[in-house]
Amino acid sequence: MTPNRLTCEETFRRLNDYLDRALSPEEKRLVEEHLETCAGCAREFRFEMSLLDNLRAKLSRIDIPEDMLARITRRLEEARRECE
Amino acid sequence: MVDVWLPRSAAGGSIMDGAVQVETAATYGAAASAGSGVTPDSMSFEQLLTPLLSPAFGIAMSLVGNAADAEDAVQDAALRALRGFDSFQPGTNFKAWFYKILTNCCFGRHRQEKRRPAAVDLDDVPDLYLYARTAASGLHTVSSDPAALLMEKMSLEQVRAAIDALPAEYRVVATMFFLDDLTYEEIADMLGIPVGTVRSRLHRGRRMLQKALWLIAEEAGIVQELSRGSA
Ligand SMILES: [Zn+2]
Numbered sequence: 001m002t003p004n005r006l007t008c009e010e011t012f013r014r015l016n017d018y019l020d021r022a023l024s025p026e027e028k029r030l031v032e033e034h035l036e037t038c039a040g041c042a043r044e045f046r047f048e049m050s051l052l053d054n055l056r057a058k059l060s061r062i063d064i065p066e067d068m069l070a071r072i073t074r075r076l077e078e079a080r081r082e083c084e
Numbered sequence: 085m086v087d088v089w090l091p092r093s094a095a096g097g098s099i100m101d102g103a104v105q106v107e108t109a110a111t112y113g114a115a116a117s118a119g120s121g122v123t124p125d126s127m128s129f130e131q132l133l134t135p136l137l138s139p140a141f142g143i144a145m146s147l148v149g150n151a152a153d154a155e156d157a158v159q160d161a162a163l164r165a166l167r168g169f170d171s172f173q174p175g176t177n178f179k180a181w182f183y184k185i186l187t188n189c190c191f192g193r194h195r196q197e198k199r200r201p202a203a204v205d206l207d208d209v210p211d212l213y214l215y216a217r218t219a220a221s222g223l224h225t226v227s228s229d230p231a232a233l234l235m236e237k238m239s240l241e242q243v244r245a246a247i248d249a250l251p252a253e254y255r256v257v258a259t260m261f262f263l264d265d266l267t268y269e270e271i272a273d274m275l276g277i278p279v280g281t282v283r284s285r286l287h288r289g290r291r292m293l294q295k296a297l298w299l300i301a302e303e304a305g306i307v308q309e310l311s312r313g314s315a
Contacts (some may be wrong), residue, residue, distance in 0.1 A: 012211075016287045020261075022268060047215045047231050051294075054235035058243050059262045062142045065151055069137055072159050076130070079163055 254289035
């Protein structure tokens with residue numbers, strides 16, 4: 001095992017930062033290199049990524065109160081007129 | 085007016101009454117938050133603010149707990165941002181600047197703690213909780229993407245109920261993470277907590293969320309329904 005290759009454990013320790021895109025380009029490369037050759041880790045990473053993608057897709061639909069945007073736009077216009 | 089974060093039974097009436105659904109993730113990304121988070125200085129206040137109002141409402145909901153106060157907080161923040169726009173430095177991150185104002189507006193309002201379903205023990209949830217549970221229930225043999233399989237069966241209300249089961253400090257960080265792709269640094273700045281705290285709360289919060297999702301899916305019979313397909 002060369003020092004610049006990650007073990008399964010080292011790869012797993014980087015899972016969360018990988019999901020958050022918080023790894024340096026070099027660390028990201030090391031993780032992806034491991035995932036290419038390790039089906040077990042790749043399966044776990046794929047699961048976690050899919051879960052987050054699916055959650056984000058669901059939650060990006062926000063129910064905002066009816067007319068909220070219009071009300072706020074109107075208040076902003078009033079505030080602008082008061083300033084003038 | 086609807087309280088979108090309450091489970092259907094607790095919200096009173098239909099969860100969709102009078103609500104407008106908006107796509108948020110895609111709208112702002114291309115304009116200002118992609119990559120560096122730096123805002124082009126040619127954009128007007130309205131151009132910068134409008135795409136943020138919907139995700140801002142979602143964040144405010146997680147902080148103040150009801151739709152009326154959340155809308156008030158968003159409106160306060162919008163007015164303060166307008167008045168302080170002179171102090172915003174063009175070329176820096178408008179979204180982070182606005183959300184910081186927003187969180188300050190929210191902290192001035194008391195969150196109404198709602199009645200929660202039987203307390204769920206979310207302490208010490210192990211890594212890969214959902215992975216292990218779905219595997220043990222045979223879902224990995226039903227689909228090559230068991231996470232998507234499970235999430236497709238869960239309703240938006242069930243997912244929100246799971247997030248709502250998190251303790252407040254985890255719920256806020258998780259909401260910011262899911263509603264808008266904010267960095268650890270941006271969230272830390274907005275909440276006034278260290279970056280390391282954001283990181284650990286986000287990661288622990290996600291483990292808690294996995295367990296909450298699983299318990300809700302089990303209780304709703306979704307797990308049993310899906311695992312029948314593996315028999
Ligand atoms: Zn491995």
